[in-house]
Amino acid sequence: MRALRRTWNRLLGTLFGRRREAELARELEAHIQMQAEDNQRLGMAPAAARRAAVLKFGGVEAAKESCREQRGLPQLDLLLRDLRYGLRQLRRSAGLTVVVVLTLALGIGANTAVFSAMNAVLLRYLPLPEPRRLVYLNSTVQYGSQTGDGDSSLTEYLFEQLRTQRRVFADLVAFAPLGSDKVGVRYGKEPEEAFVDMVSGDFFSGLGVRSALGRQFTLEDEHSHAHLAVLSDIWWKRRLGGDPAVIGRPLYIKGVPFTIAGVAAAGFTGVEHGRVSEIWIPLQSDPYLKPWGTAAQGSESLYGSALSWWCLKTMGRLAPGVSEKQALAELGPVFQRAALAGVGELGPKQERARLYFTSARGIDGLRDDFERPLRVLAVMVGLVLAIACANVAMLLLARSAARQRELSLRMALGGSRARLFRQLFTESMLLVLGGGALGWLFGLWATRALAAWTRLSVSLAPDRSVLIFTAAVSLLTALVFGLAPWRSVVRAPIGLALQASAATAFQDRAKLRSGQLVVALQVALCLALLVGAGLLLQTLRNLEAIDLGIRTPGLLVFGLAPQQRVRSDAGAVRFYQALIARLRILPGVEAATLMQHRVGTGWSWNASARLDGAKDGHLPMRWNAVGADYFRVLGTPVLHGRDFTEADAAASPKVVIVDQVFAERYLPAVDPLGHQVAVPWAKTSPYVIVGVAANSKYTGVRDDNRKPTAYFPYEQVGGLETMNVELRTAGKPAALLPAVRRLMAGFAPELPLLQPMTQEEQFGQSFSLERVMARLSVFFALLAALLVATGLYGTLAYKVSRRTAEVGVRMALGAQRRQVLWLVLRGSLAVSLAGALIGLPLAAAGARLLRATLYGVAPGDPWSFAAALAGLALVAVAASLIPARRAASVDPMAALRCD
Numbered sequence: 001m002r003a004l005r006r007t008w009n010r011l012l013g014t015l016f017g018r019r020r021e022a023e024l025a026r027e028l029e030a031h032i033q034m035q036a037e038d039n040q041r042l043g044m045a046p047a048a049a050r051r052a053a054v055l056k057f058g059g060v061e062a063a064k065e066s067c068r069e070q071r072g073l074p075q076l077d078l079l080l081r082d083l084r085y086g087l088r089q090l091r092r093s094a095g096l097t098v099v100v101v102l103t104l105a106l107g108i109g110a111n112t113a114v115f116s117a118m119n120a121v122l123l124r125y126l127p128l129p130e131p132r133r134l135v136y137l138n139s140t141v142q143y144g145s146q147t148g149d150g151d152s153s154l155t156e157y158l159f160e161q162l163r164t165q166r167r168v169f170a171d172l173v174a175f176a177p178l179g180s181d182k183v184g185v186r187y188g189k190e191p192e193e194a195f196v197d198m199v200s201g202d203f204f205s206g207l208g209v210r211s212a213l214g215r216q217f218t219l220e221d222e223h224s225h226a227h228l229a230v231l232s233d234i235w236w237k238r239r240l241g242g243d244p245a246v247i248g249r250p251l252y253i254k255g256v257p258f259t260i261a262g263v264a265a266a267g268f269t270g271v272e273h274g275r276v277s278e279i280w281i282p283l284q285s286d287p288y289l290k291p292w293g294t295a296a297q298g299s300e301s302l303y304g305s306a307l308s309w310w311c312l313k314t315m316g317r318l319a320p321g322v323s324e325k326q327a328l329a330e331l332g333p334v335f336q337r338a339a340l341a342g343v344g345e346l347g348p349k350q351e352r353a354r355l356y357f358t359s360a361r362g363i364d365g366l367r368d369d370f371e372r373p374l375r376v377l378a379v380m381v382g383l384v385l386a387i388a389c390a391n392v393a394m395l396l397l398a399r400s401a402a403r404q405r406e407l408s409l410r411m412a413l414g415g416s417r418a419r420l421f422r423q424l425f426t427e428s429m430l431l432v433l434g435g436g437a438l439g440w441l442f443g444l445w446a447t448r449a450l451a452a453w454t455r456l457s458v459s460l461a462p463d464r465s466v467l468i469f470t471a472a473v474s475l476l477t478a479l480v481f482g483l484a485p486w487r488s489v490v491r492a493p494i495g496l497a498l499q500a501s502a503a504t505a506f507q508d509r510a511k512l513r514s515g516q517l518v519v520a521l522q523v524a525l526c527l528a529l530l531v532g533a534g535l536l537l538q539t540l541r542n543l544e545a546i547d548l549g550i551r552t553p554g555l556l557v558f559g560l561a562p563q564q565r566v567r568s569d570a571g572a573v574r575f576y577q578a579l580i581a582r583l584r585i586l587p588g589v590e591a592a593t594l595m596q597h598r599v600g601t602g603w604s605w606n607a608s609a610r611l612d613g614a615k616d617g618h619l620p621m622r623w624n625a626v627g628a629d630y631f632r633v634l635g636t637p638v639l640h641g642r643d644f645t646e647a648d649a650a651a652s653p654k655v656v657i658v659d660q661v662f663a664e665r666y667l668p669a670v671d672p673l674g675h676q677v678a679v680p681w682a683k684t685s686p687y688v689i690v691g692v693a694a695n696s697k698y699t700g701v702r703d704d705n706r707k708p709t710a711y712f713p714y715e716q717v718g719g720l721e722t723m724n725v726e727l728r729t730a731g732k733p734a735a736l737l738p739a740v741r742r743l744m745a746g747f748a749p750e751l752p753l754l755q756p757m758t759q760e761e762q763f764g765q766s767f768s769l770e771r772v773m774a775r776l777s778v779f780f781a782l783l784a785a786l787l788v789a790t791g792l793y794g795t796l797a798y799k800v801s802r803r804t805a806e807v808g809v810r811m812a813l814g815a816q817r818r819q820v821l822w823l824v825l826r827g828s829l830a831v832s833l834a835g836a837l838i839g840l841p842l843a844a845a846g847a848r849l850l851r852a853t854l855y856g857v858a859p860g861d862p863w864s865f866a867a868a869l870a871g872l873a874l875v876a877v878a879a880s881l882i883p884a885r886r887a888a889s890v891d892p893m894a895a896l897r898c899d
Contacts, residue, residue, distance in 0.1 A: 079426075086427040097431065099790070100392050104435025104477065105442055106783055107388030110381040112443030112470050116462045117450055118374045119469075126360050127267055129208035130317070133170075134360035135324065137162070137314040141353040143339065144308030145300055147292045148176065152358075153310040156283075156302055159200075161338040162314070168327045169316040171206030174283070175199040176291035176312050177272065178253070179722070181601075183293070184561055184752045185279065186252040187239065191752035194235060194278040196253055197270060198291060201282060204230070204264065206317060207271070214247045214262025221282045228261040228282060229253065232270070235278040236263045253281065254561060255750065256289060271315055271360070293722055315360065324357050331355055372852060373773050379846075380532065380780045383525045387784050389477055390518050391791040396428065436474035443470070450772070516831050522791050523835025524842055526784040527872055531843035533774075533781035534864035535850055535857055540774035542856030543767045549696025550599070551635025552759045554590075556733035557598060558740070559754030561722045572720040573650065580627065582743055583727060588736050591728040593634075594627030596714055598724040598755075600762040604699050609710065610678040611666050612686075619666055622698055622707050623679070625714040631657070631693050633728045641673050641691030648713040655713065656687035660695045662708035677710060681719070687712060700766025702855060722754065733758045773853065785871065789879040796828055796883035828880035836872060843868070 090097045125131035138151045146153055154162075156174075163172040175197050182193035201222030204211070212233055221228055229251050231240070240246050251258050258281060270277025281289075285303050291311045294300050300309045318327055335355040440462075447462060462470075560579070562572045576594055583592045597605050608618040631643045639660065648655055656677050663672040676686040693711070697703040714720065729736050737756055744751060764771075847859035857864070 082423055082426040083430070085423065086430050089427055090430060096395060097434075100395060100431050101434040101438060103388045103392055103787060103790070104432060105438035106787075107381075107385040108436055108439030108470060108473055108477075109442030109446060110780065110783070111378075111385050111473060112439060112462065112466060113446035113450055114374065114377045114381045115469050116443065116447045116466045118378060119462075119465050126271060128360075131360055133318045133320075134207075135316055135318065135327075135357035136360065137316060138356050138358055139310070139335075139339065139353045140356065141339075141351050142310040143353065144310065146310040147294060147300065148311050148313065152313050154312050154314050155308065155310050155339075156312055157341060158335070158338045159312055159314055161334060162316075162331065165331060165334060166319070168319060168322055168330055170319045171202060172314060172316040173200050173203045173206040174312045174314050175203060175271065177293075178281070178289065178291065179293035181293075181559075181755055183254055184754065185254075186750055186752075187246075187249075189749070191750055192239070193752050193754050195270075195272070195275055196279045196281065197272060197277045198283050198289070199280050203280065207315075209268050210265045212263045212265050213244055214260070216262055216264075217280075217282050225285045226282055227256065227258045229258040230262045230264055230280045231260060232264055232268065232276070232278045232280075233266040234269065234276070251279075252750070253279065254289065256286065328355060328357065373769055376532075376850065376853065377773065377776055377780075380529060380777060383529055384780050384784050384787070385473070387522050387525055387787045387791075390522050391787050391794075392431075392477075394518055394791060395794055432474045432477050435477075436470060439474075440467075440470055450776075516827075516834075519788075519791055519831050520835035520838060522788050523832050523872065523876070524839030526781070526788045526875075527836055527839030527868055528843040528846045529777070529781040529784045530868035530871055531864055532846050532850060533777040534867050535847055535854055535859065535861060536770070536774040536777045538857045538861065538864060539853065539855045540767075540770055543701050543770055546697075546701055546856075548701070548763060549636055549694055550759070552763060554729050554731075554733060555634070555759035556727040556729055556736055556740075556756070557724055557759050557762060558756035559598065559722050559724045560751060561754070562720070569715075569718045569720050570650070573715050576627075576714075576720075576723055579725070579747060582747060583725065583740070586727075586736070586739055586743060588729050588731060588739065589727050590730055591629055591633045593630045593632075593726050594714055594723045595630065595726060596625035596717070596720070596723055598762065599624075599696075599698055600700055600759065600766055602700050602766055607679055610686075612676045619708070621662065622709040623712065624698075624709070625712050625717040627714055630711065630726075631691075633726050634696070635728075636696045637694045639692050639694055640671075641689070643691065644711075644713050648716065650715045652716070654682065654685055654687040654716050655690045657691040657693055657711045658689055659693050659709045659711075661706055662710060663692050665708055679712075681717065687716075697763070701763055702767065726759070770853070770855070785875050788872075789875045792828060792832070792876060792879035793883065796880055825877075825880050828876060832872065832876035836869060840865075 126134065128134065136152060137154060139154060140151060142151070142153060144155075154174075159172070159174045163169070165172075178196040178198055181195075183196050184191055185194045185196065186192070199217065200206075201217045201219035204216040209216075211230075213236075214230075216230060217226075217228065220226075231246075236242060236246070246260050247262065249260050251260050264280075270280075283302065284290075285301075287301070290300065291302060294311075300311070302309065302311065318324070332355060336352060339353040443462065443466075562575045566572050566575050580592050580594065583589060604622045605624060607621060607623055609621050611619055626644065628644050628646045628648065631638050638657070640663075641657070644655070644657065658672060658677075667675060672689050672692055675689050677689060678686040695709075698707075698709060714723065727733070727736065727740075737753075740756075741753065744753065843865065844860065847861075847864075851859050
């Protein structure tokens with residue numbers, strides 16, 4: 001019965017379908033005949049009148065396509081015909097095609113670039129075997145001394161205890177940078193700087209990294225602290241030209257000779273968070289080769305104080321079948337016993353250390369800094385893509401309306417809705433393919449620019465995930481573009497499509513209102529982007545104009561480690577004194593000084609002090625060790641007392657200079673001069689305050705200047721390692737670098753300058769992310785404004801072209817040009833006003849999301865909102881003026897003759 005019913009329904013459908021086709025064909029022929037007779041009355045020849053009537057209804061293309069549909073061609077042939085037909089249609093409207101492709105390229109390219117950055121920083125796994133089983137080990141609390149990236153540091157003793165847990169870890173490796181930044185290395189006679197990591201003996205084998213040349217480290221190399229080095233493939237090719245004969249040759253690291261043992265596989269750049277490792281050495285016990293560049297004379301030792309110095313980073317590969325939850329449950333007791341070794345009993349209010357894992361996905365050390373800005377940028381480019389898609393959809397809807405007769409005629413001649421959808425989807429897909437390909441190229445360029453602006457050492461190059469993302473966005477866009485015109489085509493009555501008057505054939509209030517709604521939403525999204533860009537731009541201006549407490553123009557800074565033969569604080573002092581004496585007489589140098597910790601790097605040295613006259617026994621403070629004339633060279637005023645001099649030597653009375661916050665918080669309403677400050681490294685005698693300096697930025701531009709800071713003469717601190725030289729120059733600081741390098745070539749040719757740059761550049765790096773966000777947000781906001789202007793212009797131009805006859809009637813009845821001008825402008829401004837009203841709460845919500853990123857400006861800053869509204873009004877007027885002037889300049893007689 002079901003088969004019979006299906007056959008009967010199919011037969012009825014065929015009969016009535018053929019009858020409907022015949023009726024539509026007769027109706028079409030009647031319309032063509034009537035139009036041909038009208039054309040003959042206008043003086044046209046019969047053949048020309050007939051041809052014009054057929055072309056009026058799109059009969060040629062419609063008849064051709066209808067005939068092709070009726071032939072029942074194979075699907076591949078139909079696809080090829082669709083492609084050729086779509087290309088012809090796009091070529092006929094070349095201007096619209098170019099606009100659509102460029103619009104899509106900008107939207108897709110911007111999203112590709114930002115997603116590529118998100119993928120590298122937040123989503124991408126390390127390029128290692130089975131990366132999903134790799135985890136970083138972290139502790140909630142560190143007892144004793146801690147150096148490194150906060151909770152990611154463990155002690156060497158903890159590492160040794162955990163690496164024995166073979167039921168949990170298939171492998172557990174440890175690593176730590178040899179310096180907080182690059183360190184001096186030398187191959188041959190030319191010194192330079194490089195990122196060097198010290199690692200456990202099973203580092204490469206545990207991670208599954210092969211050797212491209214030579215051999216890797218072993219556990220024996222770790223236990224014997226062998227002076228061997230493995231090079232990265234990048235550094236080997238860049239610095240040594242890829243010479244395979246380097247195996248067995250000497251390489252000097254911080255002046256200590258090492259032997260090159262091998263080269264790591266291409267593509268492996270370490271597991272350090274946010275930087276590319278260039279050289280690896282085994283864990284060392286030499287006091288001059290401590291992790292994080294810790295001073296040789298300091299109390300910290302990787303092995304001697306293994307129970308209390310939290311400095312090693314660790315990464316484990318979970319055993320097969322072991323989940324993170326199971327691993328933490330089994331490791332918990334072992335971890336707590338090892339963490340408390342040498343600490344004793346904890347007080348009732350002291351927190352116990354707990355172990356936890358973080359995934360090896362993304363860049364863990366950069367996630368806190370980059371996650372929020374990248375998500376903000378992702379929202380921005382998503383809004384830009386939404387505006388672009390809405391724009392293109394309106395353009396294609398207008399184009400499909402202009403082709404309504406052709407498409408309706410094809411349906412009248414028997415074309416199916418599925419066939420029409422496939423044709424329109426093919427044309428949309430061709431547009432999106434062009435926009436996606438161009439957008440991919442734009443995304444590659446934008447990704448490189450983003451990497452350069454953020455100064456990330458990790459690769460942001462798009463990978464397979466980014467390509468899939470771009471393809472998915474393009475496919476979704478094509479579906480939307482193919483569906484939007486198709487719905488309007490199939491819903492239009494065929495008899496209406498065959499009407500003779502083009503001026504009134506498609507006047508649909510619902511369509512006009514939906515188009516106005518789309519434009520209003522575009523305006524709302526654009527307003528939110530403009531407000532966000534204004535707030536971020538104001539933040540950047542505030543950061544650039546902030547008072548640092550330091551006169552940075554004219555300052556050149558570079559790091560320098562003492563020569564290897566210098567093995568004492570006294571020898572280091574003599575080395576730096578001789579260097580400063582030579583630098584001070586260098587042409588162009590006005591003054592020179594030293595600082596142990598470079599300001600503007602994003603972190604600081606911290607300690608607890610005891611102060612006579614203060615109620616509290618342990619007072620937190622920042623501190624730095626500096627040279628003579630420090631405040632005069634940096635341009636920081638000494639408000640009370642004196643600056644450091646050459647007389648403040650190691651054997652002289654110990655002195656200290658504090659800043660205003662220190663004096664006001666710890667010694668209020670008293671003269672701070674003469675008070676004594678006791679610090680942990682000075683066991684015998686305290687330091688006497690001899691001056692109060694003005695507040696100045698320490699960690700970076702966003703430093704709030706509310707943390708007490710003390711400055712000590714570097715000769716009286718001890719534990720000297722790498723120092724930073726500050727030169728006050730008469731001209732441009734960067735122009736002095738060649739002279740400094742020549743001086744160092746004669747004074748200490750084996751030592752490289754570490755991170756030479758101007759002090760302005762150093763502080764500029766502390767808000768480089770804010771600079772990138774401001775630049776990109778302004779670019780995206782301007783792009784959105786351009787797209788909105790294009791959308792407004794296209795919508796108005798289309799409406800004006802459809803209302804040409806109406807405008808002619810109005811002007812023939814006495815309407816003035818200014819009235820016609822206002823008629824067009826009024827509609828555009830009304831839509832823009834509605835969009836602004838929708839966009840204001842959206843912009844306010846977006847501004848609140850930016851609160852953590854802003855500096856010196858409130859999320860509800862009225863000037864930013866006013867500037868965004870003014871810019872939006874300017875865009876609306878500029879986009880509407882050309883169509884409005886075109887409507888006002890219509891010739892009434894020509895308009896009345898318009899069909």
